[in-house]
Amino acid sequence: MGDSRYLSRFIKGVIIMSTILIESVFKRFPNGFEALKGVSADIAPGSFTVILGPSGAGKSTLLRLINGLETSTGGSVRIAGETLGKANLRKVRSRVAMVFQQFNLVERLSVATNVLTGRLAHRSWVGSVFYLFRNEDMDIVREVLARVGLTEKAWSRADKLSGGQRQRVGIARALAQRPKVILADEPVASLDPVSSEEIMGLLREICDRDGITVVVNLHQVDVAKRFADRIIGMNSGRVVFDGTPAELSPQALRTIYRREGMEHDNSLDLALAYA
Amino acid sequence: MNKPIETLFPQALPPRPHNLFPVWLAAALAALWLIVRDLEISFETLAYGVADMGEYFSRYRQPDFSDLPRYLELMGITLATALWGTVFALVVAFFLSPLAARNLSPHPLVYRAAREALNFMRAMPDLLLALIFVAALGLGPLPGALALGVHTAGFLGKFFAESLERVDQGVYEGVAATGANFPQLVMYAGWPSILREALGYVLYILDRNVRMASVLGLVGAGGIGLALHDTLRMFNYGQSAALILVILSTILIIDYASAWLRQTLN
Amino acid sequence: MTTVSIWRWPTPSGLPPLSAVASLSAVLVAMWLTAPLVEVDFVRLFGSLGKMVAFAGQLFVEPEWEYLPQLLDKMLETIEMTFLATMIALAVSLPLGLLAARNATPHVLVYRLVRDLLSLMRALPDLVWALVFVSAVGLGPLPGVMALAFVTVGFMGKFFAEIIEVVDHKPVEGVAAHGAGWLQVRLFAMLPQALPDFVGTVMYILDHNLRMATILGLVGAGGIGYDLVMSMRLFQYDRLILIALAIYLVVTLLDRLSDRLRSRIIHGTRA
Numbered sequence: 001m002g003d004s005r006y007l008s009r010f011i012k013g014v015i016i017m018s019t020i021l022i023e024s025v026f027k028r029f030p031n032g033f034e035a036l037k038g039v040s041a042d043i044a045p046g047s048f049t050v051i052l053g054p055s056g057a058g059k060s061t062l063l064r065l066i067n068g069l070e071t072s073t074g075g076s077v078r079i080a081g082e083t084l085g086k087a088n089l090r091k092v093r094s095r096v097a098m099v100f101q102q103f104n105l106v107e108r109l110s111v112a113t114n115v116l117t118g119r120l121a122h123r124s125w126v127g128s129v130f131y132l133f134r135n136e137d138m139d140i141v142r143e144v145l146a147r148v149g150l151t152e153k154a155w156s157r158a159d160k161l162s163g164g165q166r167q168r169v170g171i172a173r174a175l176a177q178r179p180k181v182i183l184a185d186e187p188v189a190s191l192d193p194v195s196s197e198e199i200m201g202l203l204r205e206i207c208d209r210d211g212i213t214v215v216v217n218l219h220q221v222d223v224a225k226r227f228a229d230r231i232i233g234m235n236s237g238r239v240v241f242d243g244t245p246a247e248l249s250p251q252a253l254r255t256i257y258r259r260e261g262m263e264h265d266n267s268l269d270l271a272l273a274y275a
Numbered sequence: 276m277n278k279p280i281e282t283l284f285p286q287a288l289p290p291r292p293h294n295l296f297p298v299w300l301a302a303a304l305a306a307l308w309l310i311v312r313d314l315e316i317s318f319e320t321l322a323y324g325v326a327d328m329g330e331y332f333s334r335y336r337q338p339d340f341s342d343l344p345r346y347l348e349l350m351g352i353t354l355a356t357a358l359w360g361t362v363f364a365l366v367v368a369f370f371l372s373p374l375a376a377r378n379l380s381p382h383p384l385v386y387r388a389a390r391e392a393l394n395f396m397r398a399m400p401d402l403l404l405a406l407i408f409v410a411a412l413g414l415g416p417l418p419g420a421l422a423l424g425v426h427t428a429g430f431l432g433k434f435f436a437e438s439l440e441r442v443d444q445g446v447y448e449g450v451a452a453t454g455a456n457f458p459q460l461v462m463y464a465g466w467p468s469i470l471r472e473a474l475g476y477v478l479y480i481l482d483r484n485v486r487m488a489s490v491l492g493l494v495g496a497g498g499i500g501l502a503l504h505d506t507l508r509m510f511n512y513g514q515s516a517a518l519i520l521v522i523l524s525t526i527l528i529i530d531y532a533s534a535w536l537r538q539t540l541n
Numbered sequence: 542m543t544t545v546s547i548w549r550w551p552t553p554s555g556l557p558p559l560s561a562v563a564s565l566s567a568v569l570v571a572m573w574l575t576a577p578l579v580e581v582d583f584v585r586l587f588g589s590l591g592k593m594v595a596f597a598g599q600l601f602v603e604p605e606w607e608y609l610p611q612l613l614d615k616m617l618e619t620i621e622m623t624f625l626a627t628m629i630a631l632a633v634s635l636p637l638g639l640l641a642a643r644n645a646t647p648h649v650l651v652y653r654l655v656r657d658l659l660s661l662m663r664a665l666p667d668l669v670w671a672l673v674f675v676s677a678v679g680l681g682p683l684p685g686v687m688a689l690a691f692v693t694v695g696f697m698g699k700f701f702a703e704i705i706e707v708v709d710h711k712p713v714e715g716v717a718a719h720g721a722g723w724l725q726v727r728l729f730a731m732l733p734q735a736l737p738d739f740v741g742t743v744m745y746i747l748d749h750n751l752r753m754a755t756i757l758g759l760v761g762a763g764g765i766g767y768d769l770v771m772s773m774r775l776f777q778y779d780r781l782i783l784i785a786l787a788i789y790l791v792v793t794l795l796d797r798l799s800d801r802l803r804s805r806i807i808h809g810t811r812a
């Protein structure tokens with residue numbers, strides 16, 4: 001019974017060529033804490049998926065696993081048919097770009113150089129350790145900076161930018177990788193509402209125009225509903241909801257944001273009333 | 276007038292935490308007394324020494340600059356030795372320190388090995404290293420530069436590694452997530468983030484190496500130190516004074532120059 | 542215009558940044574110019590590699606165990622000199638540091654004067670002072686301690702002053718606002734704030750002084766250095782290996798200890 005389910009999942013994965021195929025992934029941290037308790041999901045190419053869930057649900061851990069920033073302690077992650085492992089780590093990372101809540105730019109480098117770091121995996125290390133790039137890399141930088149609207153800031157240092165601008169540099173760096181997948185871990189959590197709208201719109205547009213698969217962790221239910229094709233809800237290391245925004249009923253939200261040992265959670269009711 | 280209850284019955288403060296400072300002070304003073312006894316430092320000698328000090332230093336009153344060109348050449352050699360030693364240290368530290376930074380090192384074993392190598396280089400006094408290199412290479416400034424280089428590579432490497440460890444983990448993750456390999460990670464996330472700090476350390480080491488290079492001559496490793504040693508041994512106070520003045524002014528100039536450079540960097 | 546190459550640097554022009562090129566070439570030119578002074582000779586360097594290995598081989602001989610008591614005695618002397626000199630310097634540097642801090646000094650002239658005095662004191666290397674003091678008061682640990690303490694005051698006073706200059710001004714105002722006197726403000730508002738950094742600095746200087754004390758013997762100023770040089774000159778490698786090992790152990794021990802202490806102070810955790 002169980003075998004045939006896995007078999008069908010596998011066949012489905014091959015047939016529709018899920019870009020990301022997550023199979024009962026476990027993650028136990030060295031301190032013994034189990035952040036993921038058997039998470040499975042297959043994410044179709046070119047889709048826009050939002051992961052919702054309370055703090056500590058394991059959303060970041062899951063995204064970091066997909067990019068190989070963490071290693072799973074059970075199960076497997078396949079990306080475009082390749083199982084993520086130590087050997088193909090760099091190759092996978094070159095196709096799976098990551099956008100961070102804190103932007104994680106190299107502050108003292110120029111915007112253009114930060115974007116060029118997205119090309120590193122495509123360059124042999126000999127030239128790149130001397131900061132040498134090809135003209136075509138520079139063309140890519142020009143193109144992606146134009147897309148995120150930062151052409152004039154190309155030669156400013158990254159620490160001279162506002163938060164919204166920095167996040168756009170982060171997205172430009174991701175785009176410069178020419179990725180198949182962009183993972184974004186709470187990309188708008190440090191931004192004001194207008195910048196947030198801008199960034200989410202940018203990600204959506206990238207998904208639509210370039211056919212890049214986008215997976216975003218979010219805390220804003222309304223934003224998730226407006227931008228996502230599909231919403232995955234997580235709670236304490238498990239997937240507790242998986243469906244379209246339309247299917248995200250108040251009851252579903254209740255399941256996602258349920259807190260351990262709290263039958264009548266006032267904060268939850270209040271929060272959802274305004275979601 | 277009713278006094279508030281608390282004032283009528285003043286509450287006892289919680290017991291005062293033990294202040295160990297007097298204990299430490301007493302222990303330190305006792306240790307000092309023991310040390311003075313053990314080193315057989317005689318205050319008589321000291322008193323005579325201090326009394327004679329005025330007379331003694333007055334012997335340096337008339338610096339004898341007749342040999343100045345040679346002194347300047349020796350000082351030049353000293354500076355050159357310090358420069359080569361510092362560059363050597365910089366090159367070694369550049370390659371070793373990323374391996375010795377816990378958060379960057381490709382493997383815990385590599386980290387340990389690099390750390391131990393740096394510790395070892397730091398623990399060997401440069402004068403001992405100079406003695407060894409002189410024995411192997413013969414007299415001259417080259418063994419001195421090598422000794423300075425090896426010893427201060429240990430320092431620079433440790434300083435760099437600690438700076439690299441202080442860089443926000445997110446910066447490394449941001450670059451690593453693009454698929455960058457180890458050398459790329461070091462060049463794009465590591466060095467740019469610590470550049471200014473690292474320059475400060477290099478200036479500091481250069482400064483230190485100039486001081487050290489001016490005494491390396493004592494073990495036959497070139498520079499101005501040997502000349503000073505010889506003139507002092509021959510009680511030639513005039514020439515000694517001239518040599519000391521040359522060293523003093525060079526180091527002061529470098530001190531001010533590096534302070535200025537540090538300021539412009541900030 | 543330069544020819545368009547397919548390689549370029551991430552700058553507007555595609556050329557490497559001027560400051561980087563300028564400083565790199567300045568260093569290279571300086572090295573090229575000074576190479577004859579240092580007698581850089583790579584042939585000689587690599588030619589002597591074999592000699593160096595052979596020499597290193599010679600070092601590993603059966604240690605002269607009978608020397609051990611004397612070694613311990615001399616190492617103890619070295620450590621004692623370090624401790625004594627650092628303590629004396631500490632006592633002198635605290636007031637000097639206050640006078641040399643822009644925000645604590647009674648007068649700008651005092652500030653300038655003390656600063657200049659400190660930079661004069663640290664300008665000459667410890668070994669030069671040791672040479673001078675040896676010829677003034679004779680051989681033994683005394684001139685070594687004097688030289689160490691003297692130069693240490695130069696460094697410690699400057700470090701202390703710099704630490705005091707960056708203390709937070711608000712507590713200082715707070716204490717002064719309650720009518721505290723000149724010295725009281727300095728003792729109760731400035732020093733407590735500066736204390737953790739002071740401890741770090743003292744540990745760092747202790748470390749530096751220990752390294753220095755191991756070589757002061759070279760000029761007859763006490764400590765293990767004299768035996769070190771003699772065993773080297775007389776080819777007593779059975780002694781040399783013991784001495785080198787002892788120095789390595791003691792220096793490494795203090796190094797680790799001071800790292801521990803400093804990180805404990807910085808991270809504010811107390812055992």
Ligand SMILES: Nc1ncnc2c1ncn2[C@@H]1O[C@H](COP(=O)(O)OP(=O)(O)OP(=O)(O)O)[C@@H](O)[C@H]1O
Nearest residue numbers: 029031033035053054055056057058059060061062
């Ligand atoms: N390196 C680590 N070591 C130990 N536990 C960790 C580690 N990283 C994360 N955790 C734990 O794993 C759980 C999941 O963390 P994760 O960051 O994935 O949550 P999240 O859903 O992203 O939360 P948030 O919305 O607050 O970002 C948390 O309880 C966290 O404390």
Ligand SMILES: [Mg+2]
Nearest residue numbers: 059060061186
């Ligand atoms: Mg998170």
